[in-house]
Amino acid sequence: MTTNTGHAGSDYLIVIGGSSSNVLASKVARELGSEAGRLEIRRFPDGEKYMRVLEEVKDENVVVIQSIHHTPDELLFEYLLLVDTLKDLGARKVVSFIPYFAYARQDERFHPGEALSFKTVTKLMEGVGTDEIYTIDMHQHRVLKSSEVFKIPSHNLSAMPLLADYVRKAGKLQNPLVIGPDAEAEQWAKIAAERLESDYDVFEKKRLGDERVEVRPRKASAKGRDVLIVDDIISTGGTIVEALRIILSQGARRVEVACTHPILASGALAKIQEAGARNVIGTDTVPSPISYVSVAPLIADEIRKCRL
Numbered sequence: 001m002t003t004n005t006g007h008a009g010s011d012y013l014i015v016i017g018g019s020s021s022n023v024l025a026s027k028v029a030r031e032l033g034s035e036a037g038r039l040e041i042r043r044f045p046d047g048e049k050y051m052r053v054l055e056e057v058k059d060e061n062v063v064v065i066q067s068i069h070h071t072p073d074e075l076l077f078e079y080l081l082l083v084d085t086l087k088d089l090g091a092r093k094v095v096s097f098i099p100y101f102a103y104a105r106q107d108e109r110f111h112p113g114e115a116l117s118f119k120t121v122t123k124l125m126e127g128v129g130t131d132e133i134y135t136i137d138m139h140q141h142r143v144l145k146s147s148e149v150f151k152i153p154s155h156n157l158s159a160m161p162l163l164a165d166y167v168r169k170a171g172k173l174q175n176p177l178v179i180g181p182d183a184e185a186e187q188w189a190k191i192a193a194e195r196l197e198s199d200y201d202v203f204e205k206k207r208l209g210d211e212r213v214e215v216r217p218r219k220a221s222a223k224g225r226d227v228l229i230v231d232d233i234i235s236t237g238g239t240i241v242e243a244l245r246i247i248l249s250q251g252a253r254r255v256e257v258a259c260t261h262p263i264l265a266s267g268a269l270a271k272i273q274e275a276g277a278r279n280v281i282g283t284d285t286v287p288s289p290i291s292y293v294s295v296a297p298l299i300a301d302e303i304r305k306c307r308l
């Protein structure tokens with residue numbers, strides 16, 4: 001299926017979602033007034049993956065959408081097969097949207113001999129011929145810009161305006177305060193605070209293990225206020241639970257939680273709800289029971305803007 005986006009360079013493009021993002025790809029195609037491209041993916045009896053592109057892609061621009069989460073190695077390999085196949089079939093340009101980008105947190109050799117997984121993944125993506133890459137709220141802690149790792153054009157979008165708008169529309173927060181649970185979350189706290197016309201603060205976080213963190217408040221007090229905690233990822237929920245504990249002990253009136261990527265490993269959602277969060281919301285970069293906000297309009301807008 002082709003999507004007429006009225007671009008300057010080429011009139012048509014094909015939006016294709018891998019198996020982790022086929023629903024999202026359909027939503028994006030719908031936003032652009034069309035249907036997602038078809039793909040056949042199955043397994044051979046020995047466990048190997050079979051893939052077939054069911055669209056004519058020769059000389060076409062193709063947008064690939066594939067989140068890499070939960071089974072990252074499998075979904076990454078699927079992505080590599082897909083892009084390599086598209087290029088081999090003569091696609092003119094392949095622009096990829098990786099809404100959740102696994103391995104971005106292993107961007108440094110923390111202990112001698114460790115794999116620099118982030119770098120390896122980017123090399124593989126470039127190696128199969130990805131022409132341009134878009135991520136959404138990619139974990140950028142030590143690496144501050146994706147262009148520090150990618151040699152191809154790369155862009156990091158943010159879902160935080162969509163999340164903040166959802167919270168704003170869902171119910172009026174009284175005397176709102178936005179909190180980022182660590183220094184890195186300041187970028188998202190700032191955006192959400194602007195949308196909610198509130199102030200914001202960030203906590204100081206020390207990671208004690210894969211699931212354990214220590215969080216300390218800084219200036220702002222949550223006493224009597226409606227608080228929105230924002231973060232990029234909820235994985236085990238350890239970070240949010242710690243932040244909630246402090247905010248509630250300060251006497252917050254109610255606490256809402258928003259994240260871009262609801263990975264929700266290790267019973268994270270139940271832990272956060274038990275810790276006292278009133279609502280927990282996320283986007284569909286990672287399909288989950290709290291993916292109330294779709295990033296489809298964000299991706300579709302970007303596709304409209306980019307000149308393929």
Ligand code: R5P
Nearest residue numbers: 232233234235236237238239
């Ligand atoms: C880390 O810096 C990230 O921004 C998140 O705060 C972190 O990934 C959340 O992980 P968890 O839910 O396991 O505490």
